[in-house]
Amino acid sequence: MKKLISMLLALILILTTMTFVTTASAQCSEMYVVSKNGKGVHVRAGPSKSAEILRTVDYGETVLVDWSYAGNDGWSRLVWGSYGDAYIMTQFLSNTKPGPKPTPDPAEQEQKAEQEKLKKEQKSERTVDPYYIITQPTRTSGWVNFRTGPSKTTTRIRTFAGGQELLVVAETDGWFKALDPDTGREGYLSKSYAIKSDKTIATETGDGTEKLGSLSVNGEFDLTCRLPEGYKLQVVNTRGEKIVASVLSDDITKPEMYLSIAYDDTYSDVERMNDLSADDLKILEESFSDMNDVEISYSETGHGTKLLIAREVGSDTDFVDILAIYRGYFIEFNMTPNPKVADQKLTDEQVKMCIDFLTDVDFNIPDGKSDG
Numbered sequence: 001m002k003k004l005i006s007m008l009l010a011l012i013l014i015l016t017t018m019t020f021v022t023t024a025s026a027q028c029s030e031m032y033v034v035s036k037n038g039k040g041v042h043v044r045a046g047p048s049k050s051a052e053i054l055r056t057v058d059y060g061e062t063v064l065v066d067w068s069y070a071g072n073d074g075w076s077r078l079v080w081g082s083y084g085d086a087y088i089m090t091q092f093l094s095n096t097k098p099g100p101k102p103t104p105d106p107a108e109q110e111q112k113a114e115q116e117k118l119k120k121e122q123k124s125e126r127t128v129d130p131y132y133i134i135t136q137p138t139r140t141s142g143w144v145n146f147r148t149g150p151s152k153t154t155t156r157i158r159t160f161a162g163g164q165e166l167l168v169v170a171e172t173d174g175w176f177k178a179l180d181p182d183t184g185r186e187g188y189l190s191k192s193y194a195i196k197s198d199k200t201i202a203t204e205t206g207d208g209t210e211k212l213g214s215l216s217v218n219g220e221f222d223l224t225c226r227l228p229e230g231y232k233l234q235v236v237n238t239r240g241e242k243i244v245a246s247v248l249s250d251d252i253t254k255p256e257m258y259l260s261i262a263y264d265d266t267y268s269d270v271e272r273m274n275d276l277s278a279d280d281l282k283i284l285e286e287s288f289s290d291m292n293d294v295e296i297s298y299s300e301t302g303h304g305t306k307l308l309i310a311r312e313v314g315s316d317t318d319f320v321d322i323l324a325i326y327r328g329y330f331i332e333f334n335m336t337p338n339p340k341v342a343d344q345k346l347t348d349e350q351v352k353m354c355i356d357f358l359t360d361v362d363f364n365i366p367d368g369k370s371d372g
Helices: 002-027 106-124 278-289 348-359
Strands: 028-033 041-044 053-057 062-066 075-078 086-089 126-135 143-147 156-161 165-171 175-179 186-190 194-196 209-211 222-226 231-239 242-249 256-263 294-300 306-312 320-326 329-336 362-364
Touching: 156 186, 165 231, 175 231, 222 348, 278 294, 278 306, 294 348, 306 348, 320 348, 329 348
Parallel strands: none
Antiparallel strands: 028 062, 041 053, 041 086, 062 075, 075 086, 126 165, 126 194, 143 156, 143 186, 165 175, 175 186, 209 222, 222 362, 231 242, 242 256, 256 329, 294 306, 306 320, 320 329
16 A cells, blocks of 8 residues: 555656646747857846856857746746856847858958047047147148047048147147137147147236237237136147137037138228228128128227127027237127037127127237227
């Protein structure tokens, strides 16, 4: 009798085990690991990319998937032996055995390598005390690219011939960040195609004012101006009778300002804009209104020099231009929102800051007398 009972218990145990194995087999199946680039796929300790990596499974290798897991979160649980719970992203599983491992696209690999270089260069960027460089292409008839970022894959803004002088405001490991001498726009040049210049730049005076260089305007006058708080003035370029300077802040929420000084033969006999007739002023006004929808008004410096103020009132862009004429020179001051901030518009307060800046400008002639 005892023997019969033992046999029955053994039979029940066998049947129970078979049922468990059959049920487990129904909930598990082998699947292939497949990736588009042929690389291995991480198996992790939890259903998250931040979970510990238990192993990297090669392309085409099989894993045993436990379908009883119902996480529905893009992950599948694996039967993973002594590791306990293990997970793999479901998108890398296939019921079908994959073909040969994909061959990497050389162009795609090169693009990816350049993107990594760009990230590295951007990470290495640091500001420097401004200094001048001179472009130096490999060929006498060649040129140097001026780009939006420190990589040959970034957009080319323009090119410079050899011997062009630019002001550097920052560096990366392999690139200069400089200002376009014609527009004041920032861009990047490879250090392989430029050398440092011996030219010195303007320095700020102790009373909070700053001159446009020891670079007087063709020997006829200098400009002295008090800068808005948080802004720095830098001479971008000097070419004979033309000066371009930037007035920028490290705070990208603040607008950018640029100052351009150029001689115009048409006004060679004009000491100041105050001397122009109503017809002459109308011609100046039309030069702004023909290109943009602007609102024209007038002001004057604290020293009596008349200023024409053109503020755009359209919806496409937002800027204010302030124009002065002094001894035949056009002195134009422009303010625009910082292009690094999308959909930014100039506020009335910022426009007033721009006007206040230029109304504080003093035109100093060599004998030490101010204008007016």
